[in-house]
Amino acid sequence: MGSDCIEVEVEKEEPQGCDLLIDFEHPNDSRIPQNWPLAKKILVVVMLSVFNLIGTISSSIMSPAHTRVAEQFGASREVAILCTTLFMAGYIFGFLTFGPLSEKFGRKWPLIGGIAISSFLELMPALGTNIQTIVIGRLFAGFFGVSPVAVMGGITSDCFTLAHRSIAMPIVICLFFSGPTFGPMVGSAIVGSSLSWRWTIWVMLISGLGVCVIAAFVFPETYPPAILRKEARVLRRKYKNLAIRSKLEKEHIGLHEFARVYLLRPFCASLTNVSFCAFFDTDYFISN
DSSP, X not given: OOGGGOOOOOOOOXXXXXXXXXXXXXXXXXXXXXXXXXXXXXXXXXXXXXXXXXXXXXXXXXXXXXXXXXXXXXXXXXXXXXXXXXXXXXXXXXXXHHHHHHHHHOSHHHHHHHHHHHHHHTHHHHHOSSHHHHHHHHHHHHHHHTHHHHHHHHHHHHHSOHHHHHHHHHHHHHHHHHHHHHHHHHHHHHHTSSSOTTHHHHHHHHHHHHHHHHHHHHOOOOOHHXXXXXXXXXXXHHHTOTTEEOGGGGOOOOHHHHHIIIIIHHHHHHOOOHHHXXXXXXXXXXXX
């Protein structure tokens, strides 16, 4: 692939102090995701699409079970519908969290960790003995289950140039929008069978954890700074030299700064009402 097709800029930065900064050697460096073989890029797209499908099917798979949930726990249908509504509410806040976190920790582990935690939280509605446990479990499952959607654009941009991105992105988006459609179909098949309505949750729990285990071994990190950070760790162990660093490791921020930059700022930036931000004085935290 010619260098004119590469969007990743390779900048040589002089080390400061005693740090030995590592970087990509040239724009055609094989470590850069945009220079990976096509087969490896296809693997990334397929795995990302499966993650998106699992996350979005989970959002609507319980909709055919609302009536049974209401009957079992003596709740109104409106309360039972919260099993789906609160899952989508968790999507909103999770999207604003996992996107920024992927810029700090890379794409792979926020993606896998989000679905894994979401799957474990589905144990609350799968085993819950009251409606409160079920709806709360669905809320937090939605918060973590949105991780594939949040990192979808970043992963696609990491692996494909602008010219090829128009081919890869529609494939991922297609399955993303197919999930809410397939969810009620799968849920109806389970509810209409001899199985308990709880199997709408067990199916997604087992699928989510299974895909996470596979992805932990075969899904590659696609964020270039995170790739360099991993290589820097390997070189430090190999040469016993603690001065070897990557650019991402140069960010020495405390817990307060981390929360401000990666957690508070995305929420404040998403608020369209400027007076609301001013009332809570969050503009102070953004500008300082």
